[in-house]
Amino acid sequence: MIIDAHCHIWHEDWMPPLFWDLLSRMIGRLYAKAGRELSPAQIREEVLERHYFDPQGDKLIRALDEAGVDKAVVLVLDFGLAMGEGKVPIEEQNRAYGQIAQRYPDRLIPFASVDPRRRGAVELIERAVKEWGLKGLKLHPTAGFYPNEAITYRLLEKAAQLNLPVLFHTGPVPAPLRSKHAHPLHLDDVAVDFPQLKIIAAHLSFCWWQELATFAGHQANLYCDIAGWQHAAERNYPAFCQVLRAVLDTAGPEKVLYGTDGPFLRPFVPDGEYLRLIRELPEQAPSSLKFTREEVNGILGGNARRVLGI
Ligand SMILES: [Zn+2]
Numbered sequence: 105m106i107i108d109a110h111c112h113i114w115h116e117d118w119m120p121p122l123f124w125d126l127l128s129r130m131i132g133r134l135y136a137k138a139g140r141e142l143s144p145a146q147i148r149e150e151v152l153e154r155h156y157f158d159p160q161g162d163k164l165i166r167a168l169d170e171a172g173v174d175k176a177v178v179l180v181l182d183f184g185l186a187m188g189e190g191k192v193p194i195e196e197q198n199r200a201y202g203q204i205a206q207r208y209p210d211r212l213i214p215f216a217s218v219d220p221r222r223r224g225a226v227e228l229i230e231r232a233v234k235e236w237g238l239k240g241l242k243l244h245p246t247a248g249f250y251p252n253e254a255i256t257y258r259l260l261e262k263a264a265q266l267n268l269p270v271l272f273h274t275g276p277v278p279a280p281l282r283s284k285h286a287h288p289l290h291l292d293d294v295a296v297d298f299p300q301l302k303i304i305a306a307h308l309s310f311c312w313w314q315e316l317a318t319f320a321g322h323q324a325n326l327y328c329d330i331a332g333w334q335h336a337a338e339r340n341y342p343a344f345c346q347v348l349r350a351v352l353d354t355a356g357p358e359k360v361l362y363g364t365d366g367p368f369l370r371p372f373v374p375d376g377e378y379l380r381l382i383r384e385l386p387e388q389a390p391s392s393l394k395f396t397r398e399e400v401n402g403i404l405g406g407n408a409r410r411v412l413g414i
Contacts, residue, residue, distance in 0.1 A: 126187075174405070175414075176366075179217065201238060213239050226262045245290070248282060272286075272306060275306070305327070329361040329363035349394075352395075358410070
C-alpha cells in the first residue's frame with residue numbers, strides 16, 4: 105500500500121489573501137528558475153485555478169489515481185493569526201475536511217488543525233475528531249508558537265488522550281511566518297514529554313535534516329516525512345540519495361514517511377515522478393549508496409501504516 109503522508113486540500117476562501125499572494129510569488133520564482141516568466145494573471149489561471157483550488161478533493165484523488173497512490177493524509181492549515189483570517193472560519197474548514205474525507209473514506213485520512221492560541225482550540229480538536237471524523241492533528245508553529253510551550257501542550261494532551269498522531273511543520277519559511285518556531289529541537293521536548301504520542305516532523309526539517317535525524321534516532325516516537333524534497337530529488341538525485349541514506353541510517357529505516365506536500369509542487373514535479381525516484385532507489389541510487397526494497401516499502405507506506413494505525 106502506498107501512502108502519501110503529507111497533502112493539503114485548498115479552497116480559495118479557506119486561506120487569507122496574503123497566503124495566496126505569498127504562494128503566487130513563490131510559484132513565480134519557481135517558473136522563473138525554469139525559464140518561464142508568468143504574469144500574476146497567468147499564475148492564477150494556470151496554477152491556482154487549474155491545480156490548487158480543489159474544494160471537493162477531486163483533483164487530489166485524480167492525482168493519487170494517476171500516480172498509483174492508495175491513500176493520502178490531508179492536512180488543514182491554520183495561518184489565521186499570522187496572516188489574517190480566510191473567509192471561512194477555521195472550525196468550518198476542519199468540518200469540510202471531514203466531509204471531503206467521507207466522500208473518499210478509503211483514500212483520505214484527514215488531520216485537523218487549529219492554532220493553539222485560539223480560544224476553544226482544545227474543544228475544536230475534540231469535536232473535529234469525535235463529530236467530524238478527523239484522524240490526527242497538524243500544527244504549523246511558524247504562525248507564532250513553539251511546539252513545546254504550555255499553550256501547545258494543552259492541545260497535545262488532548263491529542264494524546266484521543267490517540268492522535270501529530271504532524272508538525274518543520275524547516276525554514278518565508279515572512280510573515282517565523283522559522284525559529286520550526287526547528288526540530290523543539291520536537292525533542294515534545295517527544296520526551298509525550299512518550300505515547302506519535303510525532304511526525306514534516307519536510308525532514310529541510311536544512312536541519314541532520315539535527316532532526318539525530319533526534320529521531322534517539323526518540324522512539326519521532327518520525328519524519330520527505331514532503332517538499334521532490335525538486336531536490338529531481339535536480340540532483342545523487343545528493344538527494346545521500347541525504348536520504350544518512351537519514352535512514354541515523355533515524356532508522358522505520359522512521360521515514362513518503363509525502364509530497366501536494367498540491368504545492370505538483371505542477372512542477374508530478375507525484376508519479378517523485379514516487380518513481382523513491383521506488384527506484386535500490387536500482388538507480390549511486391552504487392556507493394545501498395537501499396533495500398524493504399526500506400523503500402517502509403518509506404512508501406509500511407511506516408505510515410504503523411504510525412497511523414491502519
Ligand atoms: Zn504541507
